[in-house]
Amino acid sequence: MTTRDRMMPVPRSRKIDLDSWARSEHFAFYRDSLPCTYSVTVELDVTRMVEAVRQTGVRLYIAQIWALSTIVNEHDEFKMFLGENSEPRVWETVHPSFTVFNKRTETFANIWAEYNHDFSTFHEAALTRMNSERSETQMFPMGDPPANVFNVSSLPWTNFSAFNLNVNTWDHLSPIVTLGRHVEKSTQLCMPLAFQVHHAAADGFHVGRFITELQTLFDDCTWLSAKEI
Template identity: 25%
Template sequence: MPMKKIDLATYKRRGMFAAFKDRDIPFFSTSSHIDISNLKKIIDDQRCGFFLSISFLITKAVNLVPELRHRVINGELFEFQRIDPGFTVLLEDETFSFCDSRYFEAFEEYRRYSEIKIQEVKECPDQSTGEKHHMFFITSLPWFSFTSIVHPHDRLYGYIPVVSIGKYFQEGERLLLPVGIQVNHALVDGIHVGKFYQHLSDMCECSELWLSV
């Protein structure tokens, strides 16, 4: 995956990086409610599937924030040109499999590719770990809404953002989706998470521009 090395000597966040990289708990997690009223209408009209639609928009929003594409590999800081989504797939026995997808500019390409990968892991589940610096993770919890969420953390995936989506709910005339994100504070600050939420909110509001099939 194309990436460029960032010189830590001139890295503008080098002070924050040094302050947080060796903390026992270097990550922070937050959640927010995203208005998906228009998005749900587009999904219902086009019958394009809720998870694949929202995961495509999440992937777009994550990639629009450079800090969410930053990774520390063997002590050196890199920025990936793009990062790919990986997500969980529920199996018939109520266990789950990991599923590695890819970033695509066009929704239809993403949908076709992801549908194939989902079917593959349903037939041959994957709970393996490995080198996934070029990825970020999405976990879907459609059984309940949440106002906060924290994920397991280990150094293998220590710099990889994790995005969570819960059960959407009605509030007045709006349909709201809880979206959580967990990031490493050595590389990502609250302002960067705010940009992610703003990008995602904007795309959900104008989802007909992004989900054309």
């Protein structure tokens, strides 16, 4: 364990009671009988968010990561993992693992920051991590990621209408989010977002709710200026 690993708190989790869980049958079906992941790509309105970012001077990427992390941490289906004997469990808190790009080598590094519900606190920590690891050439300069992370990546050079990852394991239950380049359309700034998740963990309803709640955070950006950076 490295010094940077020790900066993260020891993760806590709880076991799901399969006898009382409403999705117990759904979990078993998509875990054992028909294991599959699926992805949904949507276009989100980031007009208000981009304007708020310009006024406050915060990093747009970090603001997006905080918003994603906030919604993910509000719903158990996006904090699931497999414990001993492959029983489903839920992390108490999950943290974002995200990519930073090295322009010189044209490679990326995977780093992470501890989630904090206070945006200003999270922004400071994430920005420090990004600045310190930006020139790294290793894929995981901070060492192995903690177990309780979900993945975020960004393609700021590309505006896409569909995106899919072929994950070669049925044990990865946490969501993977990919952000694209925002472009102007009429009076709006629109950004593509791809959300991929294991069907054993979440159904279309859950992803739809996630997208709706994320758009609400993007529309009401008072959290960006609640405390000046």
